[in-house]
Amino acid sequence: MGGPIGEGREARDIDREAARLRHDLVSALVAAGALPDPAWRTAFEEVPRHLFVPRFYDPSGLRIDRHDHPDLWLRGVHEDRALVTHRRGGEPISSSSQPSLMASMLHDLDVRDGDRILEVGTGTGWNAALLAHRVGDHRVTSVDLDPELTATARAHLAAAGRRPRVVTADGSMGWPPEAPYDRIIATCRIDAVPLPWLRQLTVDGLLVAPLGYAVIRLRRTGPDRATGRFRGGAWFMPLRTGRSRPGVPAVEPDADDPGRPAEVTPRAATDPDFRFWADLCEPGVEWRMDPEPGAGPGAVALRGMDGSTARLGRNGMVVEAGPRRLWSEVERLYRVWDERGRPGPERFGVSVEGRHQRLWIDTPDGPGHELGEPVDAVRPG
Template structure:
């Protein structure tokens, strides 16, 4: 594929993608639409990894994929996916939710390929964008691709949970990796009227500081599945699955179809964080069985006959059944009914009101 053909075809492919995002309601701001039309995603994603592990680059499959509304795995550590280019529709949703204005300074946690930083620079300018990622083998290529596309934000290699205090304060902080709790260091780097937008569980929380060590926020209705924040370059390799539980099963009160309910999965991810899942699917792509485990060695298996077996220090399926009962009692809420409160010693997720049902997110 010649570069001339790539440039010509890519411009048209970007226009088609931007129109599709607009038609779907994911892209409503003309400034962000221009960014998606102008910033060349193919420059930032010169290859990606298929689910089989095959590296795909410089062919029709690659060119088509980078101009579709899909996430693409772009980095692997010891065979495990540890970085990706996010789904453009989710990127558009998050960028518009930032509600930026000219002159604002933005910190991005999770530089990845550099594509999202390029979109931010297109809107705000080089001097107003700082992006951080954990490893030089991610930030180095991102920096090079940004420069090749004509963008020069500040790219920093480091632990994203610490932010980039030397360039603070920021009007907005956008986190493009999954969090299990909100790093207090990031909140301390916001302006008084700024906010942080981050994935907690599998949804997006917009969090506003309210005082020293305190903050509050609400969740947006959109789902948001991201790879977890890495604190060291060695992070990111999934926990090896413990041995499957043996012995007789018991009837499960959590139906397999509930696992595919993203609204329930939000609460499950808050109530029982840190889980890894595997699924069995039938010909209709319906879940018929599952295995779920935790780094502490706990594991549960849902069998096709709807029985479940558990092993390890915690009864994971029992905990998920309890979460599902609570989910049903409160009316099967979507993520936008939840909020988050951050205090110096605790972080909580709550439903409808800070005094309503609540789940401990972090005990400092």
């Protein structure tokens, strides 16, 4: 970089350095094939990400901002990685998505001039700015549940000279006042497709969203109907809604329970392709790796919303407690996945017919199961 960004350095100097770094990032994305559309290439070149990320947190929780760590901040903002931007109670609640992943999702959205677009999950406002650059401010609506996030995003957007509509509401319900939309994009993870989103699409509208731990592209095919395939793995924070579920205390295993030998090892259970499958089949199960200090690599802890728990130690012994045997369910899911050739996300798709949302392998009439339904085996199509 052209020297440290100290307190006395003018904002225009920061903007100039940011433009250079942004150009380098876009060049890298283009070289990697992530920005084939010139219109999106221009948007990524011209929308200043640093105005939307005045601070972020590193993996240790250290806050990196333009005042205390100016050089580290500006470099980090222009790297191809997701950045945690808001924490609450020590937990991350919002982030700025990885630029290459965002570019891929925007490409999948297949935006046309004149399209009206709904974004669910405003976050920093950066993606809303990219959308607004592409189709115009008045054609973009962005919704988020958190009033602090939407207020901050509006300020970021205004600083960047953009004014799409930003509303504070439950994103799972979409935003009916501006419907119908030609395109809907979500930047938060869902476990099933919210029907209000499909109802707010035009007759052949497209939805791009992280379903579980992969991005799906769904085409609306009729009232409460859609179908599409997964595009690739992705990690996003979950969609937060205005309807909270009552918490159930975790059931702790008996301290004297020695456990049993696990059929599935931690390495196998944390394979990204298997995790994609398992998380869609058993949504709401929290996974934690190396949950105890000194446990060493390979320890896994699971907790279900019903309080069920499972702990797998590095010695290969698993202990389960609560109304369900969570690790036994993991083992059943692994057997099914293994029998099907260990498919990755790209082999899966989803068909929606109202509340029936079916995950399938290879073709819509191939083997599959209902999203959110406990799986003992894959049913024939």
